[in-house]
Amino acid sequence: MLSDAQHSAPLAGLRVIEVSSFVAAPLGGMTLAQLGAEVIRIDPLGGAPDTTRWPLAPNGGSLYWAGLNKGKRSVALDLRSPEGQRAVADLVAGSGADGGIVLTNAGYPWLSYDALRQARADLIHLRIAGGHDGSPAVDYTVNASVGFPLATGAEDTAGPVDHVLPAWDVACGLYAAIGILAAERHRRRTGEGRAITLPLADVALAVTGHLGFLAEGRLGAGRPRIGNHLYGGFARDFRTGSGDFVMIVTLTPRHYADLARVTGRTEALTAVERALGADFTKDSDRYAHREVIAALVAPWFAGHTTDEVTEALSGTSVLWDRYRTFAELAAAPETLANPLVSLINQPGIGEILATGIPLAQPGTPATPAPAPLLGADTDAVLREARKRIVDSSAHSDVENYPLS
Amino acid sequence: MLSDAQHSAPLAGLRVIEVSSFVAAPLGGMTLAQLGAEVIRIDPLGGAPDTTRWPLAPNGGSLYWAGLNKGKRSVALDLRSPEGQRAVADLVAGSGADGGIVLTNAGYPWLSYDALRQARADLIHLRIAGGHDGSPAVDYTVNASVGFPLATGAEDTAGPVDHVLPAWDVACGLYAAIGILAAERHRRRTGEGRAITLPLADVALAVTGHLGFLAEGRLGAGRPRIGNHLYGGFARDFRTGSGDFVMIVTLTPRHYADLARVTGRTEALTAVERALGADFTKDSDRYAHREVIAALVAPWFAGHTTDEVTEALSGTSVLWDRYRTFAELAAAPETLANPLVSLINQPGIGEILATGIPLAQPGTPATPAPAPLLGADTDAVLREARKRIVDSSAHSDVENYPLS
Numbered sequence: 001m002l003s004d005a006q007h008s009a010p011l012a013g014l015r016v017i018e019v020s021s022f023v024a025a026p027l028g029g030m031t032l033a034q035l036g037a038e039v040i041r042i043d044p045l046g047g048a049p050d051t052t053r054w055p056l057a058p059n060g061g062s063l064y065w066a067g068l069n070k071g072k073r074s075v076a077l078d079l080r081s082p083e084g085q086r087a088v089a090d091l092v093a094g095s096g097a098d099g100g101i102v103l104t105n106a107g108y109p110w111l112s113y114d115a116l117r118q119a120r121a122d123l124i125h126l127r128i129a130g131g132h133d134g135s136p137a138v139d140y141t142v143n144a145s146v147g148f149p150l151a152t153g154a155e156d157t158a159g160p161v162d163h164v165l166p167a168w169d170v171a172c173g174l175y176a177a178i179g180i181l182a183a184e185r186h187r188r189r190t191g192e193g194r195a196i197t198l199p200l201a202d203v204a205l206a207v208t209g210h211l212g213f214l215a216e217g218r219l220g221a222g223r224p225r226i227g228n229h230l231y232g233g234f235a236r237d238f239r240t241g242s243g244d245f246v247m248i249v250t251l252t253p254r255h256y257a258d259l260a261r262v263t264g265r266t267e268a269l270t271a272v273e274r275a276l277g278a279d280f281t282k283d284s285d286r287y288a289h290r291e292v293i294a295a296l297v298a299p300w301f302a303g304h305t306t307d308e309v310t311e312a313l314s315g316t317s318v319l320w321d322r323y324r325t326f327a328e329l330a331a332a333p334e335t336l337a338n339p340l341v342s343l344i345n346q347p348g349i350g351e352i353l354a355t356g357i358p359l360a361q362p363g364t365p366a367t368p369a370p371a372p373l374l375g376a377d378t379d380a381v382l383r384e385a386r387k388r389i390v391d392s393s394a395h396s397d398v399e400n401y402p403l404s
Numbered sequence: 405m406l407s408d409a410q411h412s413a414p415l416a417g418l419r420v421i422e423v424s425s426f427v428a429a430p431l432g433g434m435t436l437a438q439l440g441a442e443v444i445r446i447d448p449l450g451g452a453p454d455t456t457r458w459p460l461a462p463n464g465g466s467l468y469w470a471g472l473n474k475g476k477r478s479v480a481l482d483l484r485s486p487e488g489q490r491a492v493a494d495l496v497a498g499s500g501a502d503g504g505i506v507l508t509n510a511g512y513p514w515l516s517y518d519a520l521r522q523a524r525a526d527l528i529h530l531r532i533a534g535g536h537d538g539s540p541a542v543d544y545t546v547n548a549s550v551g552f553p554l555a556t557g558a559e560d561t562a563g564p565v566d567h568v569l570p571a572w573d574v575a576c577g578l579y580a581a582i583g584i585l586a587a588e589r590h591r592r593r594t595g596e597g598r599a600i601t602l603p604l605a606d607v608a609l610a611v612t613g614h615l616g617f618l619a620e621g622r623l624g625a626g627r628p629r630i631g632n633h634l635y636g637g638f639a640r641d642f643r644t645g646s647g648d649f650v651m652i653v654t655l656t657p658r659h660y661a662d663l664a665r666v667t668g669r670t671e672a673l674t675a676v677e678r679a680l681g682a683d684f685t686k687d688s689d690r691y692a693h694r695e696v697i698a699a700l701v702a703p704w705f706a707g708h709t710t711d712e713v714t715e716a717l718s719g720t721s722v723l724w725d726r727y728r729t730f731a732e733l734a735a736a737p738e739t740l741a742n743p744l745v746s747l748i749n750q751p752g753i754g755e756i757l758a759t760g761i762p763l764a765q766p767g768t769p770a771t772p773a774p775a776p777l778l779g780a781d782t783d784a785v786l787r788e789a790r791k792r793i794v795d796s797s798a799h800s801d802v803e804n805y806p807l808s
Contacts, residue, residue, distance in 0.1 A: 010586035054636025063616035144651035147730035167571035174578035181585035182414035202762035209759025212467035217730030232458025326551035330621030355613025358606035
């Protein structure tokens, strides 16, 4: 039985079979689950390679796995045996009218579109791959190849600076959810299924192109390394007298004028502007003279405590925030006060901080459901699927499907 | 008339009105456009603040704007005037059965869900906000507050290291596309519209939670700064004898064994393993002794050219790639050979490198459409919308709507 919240959830009724590991595919499935879809993650007996990924809880449970599989049902099968592979096909065949959707980052032939289409003619099958040519690739290798690490960090950095956020995996998982929803819309209009390939390397290449880096790179020099400065405007980190760092961003003339005023540098900046023949209401001139502007306002930050900086910037238009560690973020009162965040009881681990879907709307539950224990739903899910196959055959709604 | 490719595009027929600026909302709309939706971007006369954002083409045109608005139609209106605001309501009212969808990051009262619902009862309205509390926030301030910059960069780095990729804007834009597609599915099933709020800060908080950083942060210490090492495994950058950097990733015992063999260190690593009482087939032990492993294999990279490294790693299971600059990426033959990338003729700029949608499937055109010139479609789009309103009224399909 669906609860009221699940009934009004935007993806209520949608059923997705996920055979996945690591970040991208699990995040794609979880995004659909947090919007109300029933997402069944299938793992090999004992779990996929991500079962024990760091970070770990004190009891050894994976906070990574728990975080990326919230709200799913878990089925564990011997995927090396013909019986296990047949059971996956049964789950696809018996996933109901709003089912027949497979999301995977695995390349097994028995899990391919061509193989599973036998179980369900209108199959939607989205496979996340590595490189465009089928070569293996992961977030860190893809990131190296597209250019960001050699443009990140202080001007005098010699080598690459990798991101800690697996940004391409995150984008890939979200593209996967988009691909499935778009294909499901098309299927409702036409009855047609669809095979979709989503290479992680193409996600990085596409976004790098969309943001202009590729077009800029073709012009020759490409992006210089400029530390924490914003390219083409004035924004940078400053250190307060308390030893904290704050990020200060001025995107408009008003932001900039407020920063000049708060730091008591309006006159000095105007004098410099005049002397340099510059116009600091323009992004490009603020960028060209960013070191001068930074040098003029930095002493104000160094001369004030973080509390004083906070008070002075409040009520101005300046965009800013304090840099925090993950531990500070987790401990901040406003984090727990945000309805997006809940302390939940995670089976196998205990109480952990968990987050919901950032799309605030009726029908998305305030408290995220925990991740399942590995294999917790195997029997129930297989039973339900086989019942659906029998019922459908009895009503001649679908072609007769051989039960394994 | 729709071409064959557009007909079979998964989102053919969907019509979205976008009032947007910068990265997130434009990327959300463009993602839908590249899957076949008709996306109409509305700007104030003269353009929104992103019209002139860097990077710029040699002729001054914004490569940023061109990159984030591909395949849309452009309408420019005086949005300060009642007439301009009424015209937007007309566009919403006259957007057809598969329309009535608004995507914006603007907070004008006349553009709110409550205001536009008057024009269209089953309106889907997705607004991207800054902070959860309605405060302004941008990618760089949000990133400072969630924890990544203080965990990025070399161990001895004192301050924050900001990302160059606006990863939260990218994720937010993709979440916006997901939110719209999910709401549109719900509307098809129930007839109900929906108001959705998507705060950029909540996107960062949700993803930080999903990846386990929030749960880990609550345990106290949080994530240490470990340079380009992979947390909880063995992966790192190495410098070749040619002066290039390569990223080397070992996620499985096989990857690790291949790396040991290729670098001629199998014996030495086994001896070290035994002496330390460690088991390098385990992720956690490879991580604990990452500096030892790195020190043992680094000389092999330094002693070989990049070509030699490439040849030696080819055919092994080791995950790796060479770090490239954006300019190198743009110039690489395999970049242009990828069907995702095309040289297109961008109105107002000229020939540029542009990327399509990474979801490879029938119906998504190989060559991305360029961005429109600002306001190029104003008259045609308004005419079409008003014709639809008149036609609908004549057929009594919708309530009578006062034409402005």
